[in-house]
Amino acid sequence: MAIGISSCQTETTADKPISFTLDSLVDSTALMVSDSVEVLIYPIDTVVLQDINGDKINDTVFINEPSIIEAELTCRDEVCNTKFVFANSTIPSFSHEQALGGVLANAGDLDDDGICEIYFVPDWFTSNWTGLNIYSLKQNKWISLGQGSIRRDTPEMESDLYTPYGKRILKHKGYFEILENVMDEDGNEKLVPKKFYFNK
Ligand SMILES: [Ca+2]
Numbered sequence: 001m002a003i004g005i006s007s008c009q010t011e012t013t014a015d016k017p018i019s020f021t022l023d024s025l026v027d028s029t030a031l032m033v034s035d036s037v038e039v040l041i042y043p044i045d046t047v048v049l050q051d052i053n054g055d056k057i058n059d060t061v062f063i064n065e066p067s068i069i070e071a072e073l074t075c076r077d078e079v080c081n082t083k084f085v086f087a088n089s090t091i092p093s094f095s096h097e098q099a100l101g102g103v104l105a106n107a108g109d110l111d112d113d114g115i116c117e118i119y120f121v122p123d124w125f126t127s128n129w130t131g132l133n134i135y136s137l138k139q140n141k142w143i144s145l146g147q148g149s150i151r152r153d154t155p156e157m158e159s160d161l162y163t164p165y166g167k168r169i170l171k172h173k174g175y176f177e178i179l180e181n182v183m184d185e186d187g188n189e190k191l192v193p194k195k196f197y198f199n200k
């Protein structure tokens with residue numbers, strides 16, 4: 001039926017009412033297109049990390065979150081890259097994939113080289129399982145020192161399984177530990193220290 005009407009109109013293109021109809025079609029299409037063009041939002045979070053590089057000046061970092069497509073639970077860049085840019089441009093920027101921003105904080109100087117390590121816990125679309133990542137500035141480059149599987153810090157849960165991030169990092173001579181959430185074979189969850197030794 002629709003095809004019949006369409007071919008009928010094609011046969012009478014010279015007709016004014018039809019050209020009018022075409023114009024309004026174009027107009028409404030234009031309107032639809034402009035309505036569907038979304039404004040891309042790249043949220044930026046600002047965090048002060050105290051003094052990271054030992055120059056006695058607190059260091060500020062801008063956390064550039066990826067732009068997301070909420071309905072699809074995906075990111076426009078496909079890898080959900082979160083980028084960290086320091087206000088002090090002598091500190092290099094770095095990025096972490098599979099992260100919608102997250103918590104970035106000072107982890108203290110874990111290896112006693114005068115520069116503080118930092119930890120990053122990514123945000124994600126779903127789930128309260130995440131990773132605690134330790135980054136260290138070595139030869140002007142941020143490198144990963146280790147990662148542990150944890151649950152998000154959720155104070156209302158009032159359980160050790162939701163221990164705050166900073167308290168999960170334990171400094172020792174020559175190594176550090178991350179308290180991970182681990183399931184044993186009986187399905188019981190507990191905190192287990194995961195050791196990371198410093199390369200010497
Ligand atoms: Ca500093």
Ligand SMILES: [Ca+2]
Nearest residue numbers: 109111113115
């Ligand atoms: Ca250090």
